[in-house]
Amino acid sequence: MAHVVMFTFPAQGNASPILNLAELLALAGLHVTFINTENFHCRLLRHSPEHFARLSTLPRLRFRTVPDGLPKDHPRPILEFLNLERSLRTSSRDAYREILLNKDGNGWPPVTCVIADANLRLAYEFPEEMGFPVFFFRTTSAASFWAYHCIPDLLKAGEIPLSVDSDMDEMVENVRGMEKILRRRDLPSFCQRARTADDPFLLFAVGTADDTRSRAVLFNTFECLEAAALSLIRSVHQTTYAVGPLHSLLQGIGGTAGDTLSGLWEQDRSSVAWLDEQPHRSVVYVSFGSVAVVSEEQLAEFRVGLVDSGYRVLWVLRSDLMGSEKQGAPVWAGELEATGKMKVVGWAPQREVLGHPAVGCFLTHSGWNSTLESFAAGVPMVCWPFFADQQINSRFVEEVWGSGVDMKDVCSSEAVTRMMRAAMEGERAERMRLAAERLAEEARRSVGEGGSSRMEFLRLVEDIKGMTAKFSDDGRRCERDIKQL
Known part of the structure; x- marks a missing residue:
């Protein structure tokens, strides 16, 4: 029997799709061990108890944790991910080895392969040393990954590092296949902020884009959405699976609600009750995800711009949106709610919100993840990217997919109002709405019976089942050799 070990980087945006894939594989008959850090797993359990209670009923899915090496009271800010990643590489190694050797097997079969979050070097380097086949899971879009893959070409051509006075609207020439799409301002944030070729974030991006040692690469995307990028990726890595949107695939195959992982914050379901009282397509839903940080000045510009737009607003204001040192909602949040046209919550059940008819x-x-969820719901977007791959996603939403507008590098109340109106009313809004509805239909087809993502997922399952576990009872390396790794 096949047994897959899956290891996620301890961040909500990474854990959510990988956990969806773990559930799908377990439902397909594979044994799945899902690894998370002790700290992050405890936080997930605290805020998503019903989610994990349901997962605990699956006999072929189990959870294991490893230490991250940081003090218990460490805040673990995700923007300092390089420190966390380095700590994991040293502190989690022994615990990870025990899981790979299946020493607490309790009747479970030996490990067949590892599906590793490609942002976590330990997740794939260590099993590779031990001889396990490794599949890389990419939590970004295929287009964003391809840009990461081309960073060495950008460096060689001298297109990066950028200087402080670079023309950010100049087109980028050395991301093959995207020469007429990407401007300098659309490059991943690591490329934009690096001033030297040895910038640690830039080197990290280059290192994690190296898939030469993986058996295959998995993307949470669908074929007709990113056919061009997937074709480019397959030119250098033939075995590439496009199995998304995973939350929609899970809903279809598993018969579950495809519920949202609450993650690090408790969902406020009053947001849905408030939407129930609003007219059709009258609400702007605002959420900057689980990582983005905005300044007090930027938040003020968004507040004025949203109020001036005149639309109803459901606004997710995380307690740490302005940084860990400024916890809690701004004092003006209550004043805006008193008008009846705005609802402010700390966290919302996003998929349910996006699927609500009141959201425009x-x-x-x-x-x-948010981009895919918006596609699946058929909702147009106003994009204000924060970091990493988000710059490319926002460019493609406007320039390639046509389902939204890109507001990157702009944060004035006038621009916010203008973008809201562009997405909510008039001919341009209608074009975006039609494009969003078309993408929603294509996403549904991809995960439906005979759809590309469903067929790719079934191919993945069969490929894993056909693999032979590296460590059988009569072929395992001796303990002495393993301890030397």
């Missing part, structure tokens, strides 16, 4: 557009940070 989504002001988003353009994280890939």
